[in-house]
Amino acid sequence: MAGFRPRVPAPTDIAMIAHPSVTLLFDLSDGADLAHDAGGRYGRGSVAVGLLPGDFRASGQVGEVLQIRLEPVAAAALLGEQANLRGEAVSLQDVWGRDAAQAEERLRAAGSWDERFAAARNILLRRMTGPTRLDTRPPVDREVAHAWRRTLGSRGRVRVGSLADEVGWSRKRLSARFRSQLGIAPKRAARLVRFDHAAHLLAAGRTAVGVATESGYADQPHLHREIREFTGLTPAAVATAPWLAIDDVAWPASPPPTSKPQRH
Structure with a gap:
């Protein structure tokens, strides 16, 4: 998991480097300010990004953002049928329904990044083991x-x-x-x-x-x-x-000028 906070209130435009994971981006700004573009398909707000999204870019007057990377096998257990995104970027609301807004509210209300990371772990665990679990989904062999x-x-x-x-x-x-x-x-x-x-x-x-x-x-x-x-x-x-910049191994000498990442 990684958290991003703008250093200054300025427009952001950043490309996502392909990674062997399914990525969740929680837009924790006051409004749906995170704009995203995956191969010419545009959207706003929190988003789930499948493997190999192509030319994926996040932009806009972005506030705080929490990024969670999921191993594809774990994503299948967490997201059910929606885990197989086939390289697409899908609104988190389309994946989780009303639970997406509730998760955003809980994460937004946290007092620190450490609290947010802990809350995110609990949210994911509840999705995998609680009453919202999609028991009808086909498991990964x-x-x-x-x-x-x-x-x-x-x-x-x-x-x-x-x-x-x-x-x-x-x-x-x-x-x-x-x-x-x-x-x-x-x-x-x-x-x-x-x-x-x-x-x-x-x-x-x-x-x-x-x-x-x-x-x-x-x-x-x-x-x-x-x-x-x-x-x-x-x-x-x-x-x-x-x-x-969110990876320990790949931490750059100078963080991006538009954001201050926190990792977990």
């Missing part, structure tokens, strides 16, 4: 959960065929179930995880040639092509991307 976590643990360097052998499924069945439940094909998930590892190394100050070697890319041009596809940016631009 254990095989799919295993394949995702192996992909994450290997930093995207495990082959789909190997994953299929590990879970005792055919490659075709694993790919179909993985895509239907997590909204992304396993091969593309591996590319996303590998890109995320490379982006963090770049943000930590590593050279592009060193990052390409350590992350398993064929060469530096291969790294450049992947970064361009996932972000439309150069490796140098990714290294200083403000959205990475």
